[in-house]
Amino acid sequence: MSDRKGPVLFDLDLDQPVQSPADAPPVPDIDQPLPKGQAMATAAALAARKPSRLARWFWALLTALIGTLVSIAAWEFVTGLIAGTPLLGYAVALMMVLFAGVIVLIAIKELAAFSRLGRVDRLHRAAAKARAEDDLTAARTVTAQLVSLYGGRDDTRWGRDRLAERQADAFDTETLFDLVETELLSPLDLAARREVEAAARQVATVTALVPLALADVAAALTSNLRMIRRIAEIYGGRSGTLGSWRLTRAVFSHLVATGAVAVGDDMLEPILGGGLLAKLSRRFGEGLVNGALTARVGVAAMEVCRPLPFSRGKRPSVRGIISSALGGLFNKG
Numbered sequence: 001m002s003d004r005k006g007p008v009l010f011d012l013d014l015d016q017p018v019q020s021p022a023d024a025p026p027v028p029d030i031d032q033p034l035p036k037g038q039a040m041a042t043a044a045a046l047a048a049r050k051p052s053r054l055a056r057w058f059w060a061l062l063t064a065l066i067g068t069l070v071s072i073a074a075w076e077f078v079t080g081l082i083a084g085t086p087l088l089g090y091a092v093a094l095m096m097v098l099f100a101g102v103i104v105l106i107a108i109k110e111l112a113a114f115s116r117l118g119r120v121d122r123l124h125r126a127a128a129k130a131r132a133e134d135d136l137t138a139a140r141t142v143t144a145q146l147v148s149l150y151g152g153r154d155d156t157r158w159g160r161d162r163l164a165e166r167q168a169d170a171f172d173t174e175t176l177f178d179l180v181e182t183e184l185l186s187p188l189d190l191a192a193r194r195e196v197e198a199a200a201r202q203v204a205t206v207t208a209l210v211p212l213a214l215a216d217v218a219a220a221l222t223s224n225l226r227m228i229r230r231i232a233e234i235y236g237g238r239s240g241t242l243g244s245w246r247l248t249r250a251v252f253s254h255l256v257a258t259g260a261v262a263v264g265d266d267m268l269e270p271i272l273g274g275g276l277l278a279k280l281s282r283r284f285g286e287g288l289v290n291g292a293l294t295a296r297v298g299v300a301a302m303e304v305c306r307p308l309p310f311s312r313g314k315r316p317s318v319r320g321i322i323s324s325a326l327g328g329l330f331n332k333g
Contacts, residue, residue, distance in 0.1 A: 110242050117247065120236060123149070123307040131173055131309070139173040143180055146307055149236050150184065159184040174311070181314055185306070192231045192305075193316055196298030197325035199227035204291030204326055208284045220290055224248065227294070228301045235305045251301050288326060295321040 074096060082089030123145055130138035147163065150156040162183040170176035181189075206219035228251055229244040296318050303310065310316075 113242075114246075116236070117232070119149070120232075120305065120307045124309060127177065127308045131177060131311075134173050136171070136173050136176065139176050140167075142308070143167060143176060146180060146184065149307065153236075155187065156184060159187065177308065177311060180308060181311060185308060188234050189302070189306075189314075189316070192234045192298075192302050193321060195227055195230045195234070196295055196302070196316075196321055199223045199298060200291040200294040200321065200325040203294045204287040206287075207290045208287030216286070216290065220294065224294060224297055227298055228305075231298065231301045232305045235302075235307060247301075247304070251297060251304055291326050292318075292322045295325060 078089060078093050078096065080089075081092055123142060126138065126145075127142045129135075130142055143163070147160055150160065160183075163180060166179055166183070167176060170179055203216075203220050203223050206223075207216040210216065210219070225244060225248055228248050232244070232247055299316055299318050299321065302316065
């Protein structure tokens, strides 16, 4: 083998045309599927799924059985303790009575929460019926009930005073309800919209930055539960734990039934600009889609929790909420 050092020369076939790099064909784009918001779709399926009758019977009987066994064991423990050490036994018995009292108070609170949600739902249906039938008398009754609903809240005092001054000038149903929306419900709509924007940003950020498996699903479900509960509180239907879960199921069931738990590239156009979604990483794309779906859930929650249905043109725009909530997370370049 030769130990010769130096450049190596290759003979070129001059009969063949020399190819330039500029003449090379372009590298084909790899078609990647667009993000589909899998975390929000999974969270929606979990929230909207109704347990079977057999599963309900199973959990009901299991809860009753465990409660019975725990009660018997506690009773035997306390009676035995009283027989052996009366002072300590009576102290434990008193603590158990106080604990039972707390459980009763929690149950009363949950029942009161269901009652408030039912009151708001009845107002919603009565207002929709009055608007459909153009019944001014019924509309005035609904207005009076709305004023009574918000009577103890300082954040609606100015709106209630303005409504009291101007509602006598309304001589048809649409004018009266428009006045109610403008004077009484507009500040509440703004507060609810801010809650939706905050939840959309949180879900988008967690999905994009936290790579842990199922963390995005947990974040999406938790944020949406909190958002729906806050929206219900803003509109006067403060809900307890069971009431919040029931309300969440109602919202997600509506979205699943209408096929609204899906978002396309056109929904993200206000944020990303044309075609930019395909250039982002998969995680950031999923984050934006999940945030957009959270905004859609928030608008549906506003429609469900609001005691007065949105009139034409008053319903918040999902695209507007997406743009204001998620537009600042990325530069549009």
